[in-house]
Amino acid sequence: EGWRIRKNGTPFFITGSVSSIRDDAGNLIGFINILRDATERRDAEEKLVQAREQLAVSQKMEAIGKLTGGIAHDFNNLLMIIGGSAQIFARLLDPKLPRAIEAIQTAAKRGESLTRQLLTFSRHQHLSPTVVDLNASIKNMRTMIESSLRGNIVYNENIGDGVSPVKVDLAELELAIVNIAVNARDAMPNGGTFTLSVNAVTVDLDIGDNRLGEASFAIAFNDTGIGIPPNLLSKMFDPFFTTKEVGKGTGLGLSQVYGFAHQAGGTVKADSNVGQGTTITVYLPSCADEQITSKELSAARTKAGHSQRQTVLVVDDSGDVADVTSSLFEHLGYETIYRDSAEAALKLLEAGTKIDLVFSDIVMPGTIDGVGLAREIRSRYPNLPIALTTGYSDAAKAAPPNLRILRKPFDTEALRDFIQDIAASR
Structure with missing residues (x-):
């Protein structure tokens, strides 16, 4: 087996055999060389290997997702008791204890954030999706994104002025963007550039039970950081996987991004070169045929408190x-x-x-x-x-x-x- 070059200069993969030709007396009189073009077969075998690898990754992610979803359900009940009790204590106890109470509340909020990321990864988080203008929503997040970076990192936006309607849980989109920005920041300890781009794209991808149709939007996040080695690239969306020092990261940030993208009917891809940076691209299906939901709440909101207790x-x-x-x-x-x-x-x-x-x-x-x-x-x-x-x-x-x-x-x-x-x- 091996590669050969056609007369027109294009490579093709062959399987070949050479056998001897002998006369009736056993004397060698020549050779037969048979070559077969096996390019299509080789390509099919490579695609089969890739499909098996993708299936294995999908099955692994699904198994981890079921585990984390079950744990998070009980954990959120514990956090409800801790956080709610801390609020009650704050109204009842000696004023010298506010710092301790604040620490309890901060810990509960941190636990809430971690379980939220676990649930989003496992796609068991209850979402409240609305149709939003992706361009406008991301522009409104600029201050939040910049605060997630560092002073020595330049933030660039390449976002058009057209309307890009997508159906997402806006809070989960914000969390996903912050998680990507924080990972980019940590990958650029000496500073660099973080660029966010939104583009309409034509894709045709199978995503588990979903199919991402042609009309989609790609949110690309590019950093100029240290990059990710090829042997780690396939693990970067796994929950709890992190290359950071102990105490510096939970390994849940990018798993939340993975869960958000898939739960929104899209997908996420990562490309990286060591020493040159990383690009994470989130694909979301377009909802051009649906009306954008106003985020303004009804002016008829009632005030807390009633003339008669309900x-x-x-x-x-x-x-x-x-x-x-x-x-x-x-x-x-x-x-x-x-x-x-x-x-x-x-x-x-x-x-x-x-x-x-x-x-x-x-x-x-x-x-x-x-x-x-x-x-x-x-x-x-x-x-x-x-x-x-x-x-x-x-x-x-x-x-x-x-x-x-x-x-x-x-x-x-x-x-x-x-x-x-x-x-x-x-």
Whole structure:
């Protein structure tokens, strides 16, 4: 086997054999040399090897995703208790303790960020996608991106003025861009240039169960850093994989980028040359046929607090989480009633108890989960608002699109905004 050159100068791959020709007496009288063009076969074999490697990577990522998704669900409940309790302590304890309380809250926020990145990677994060102008959204992030870099790094944007509509969770897009910017910063310890470009592209890629069609947008992030060796390039989107020193990175940043891109119906690619820098490209499908959603909230938002205290029914199988949730509601001026299952909540409503809002966890034991409870309430009590909360659940995918879901863990401010959004939309 080997390469040969055609008369026109193009290479082709051959398989060949040479055999001797002998007369009846056994004397060597010549040779037969047979060459076959095996270029197509070689190309097919190489594509098969690449496909097997991609399948192995996909299966590995899927297995890790299932593991991280399950862990993060329970971890978010713990963070809900820690963060919510810290807020309660801040209102009750001696004023000499604020620094300790602040440390607890900071740790809870850090844990929330880590689990959020884990869930996005595993594609189990409940997203709230809206159709946005990609160009305008990224331009609005300039200050945030520059603050993620360092003073000795020049930030350049190559973004057109046209409208580039994509359907994404804007918070997850921001997190993905920050994660890429931070990795670029760490790859340029002596300074350099970080360039973000947005371009309409024509691609045709299979992405798991999705297919990225021709109309797409590519967000390219280029740095002039140290680059990534070829043997590490295939691992860079793996969760917990990092080349940074212990304590300098979690290895979750780029895995969040991977999860965000795929959950948005796109994909992400990386190219790098050692000593010359790295380019990470996120591909997102175009939503040209959908209307861009205004990010302005309704002017009809209600103010926190009411002339008459309203009652919230808190439904959660975890008593500790329910205690924290009830305390946050009470801090906002609400009365609360607690039930530990959907069945118990429905019995309370059937008894005629006056409830102004039902706030339920999604994952609960029993025959009815939070989504099922929402369906029952909307059927029996159509004027009663209901909202759901979860740290992670595949059951959230079954929720009606007009049903509000608040991610755990949340604090008083997030809960207040959430309730105001519900009131403004009614």
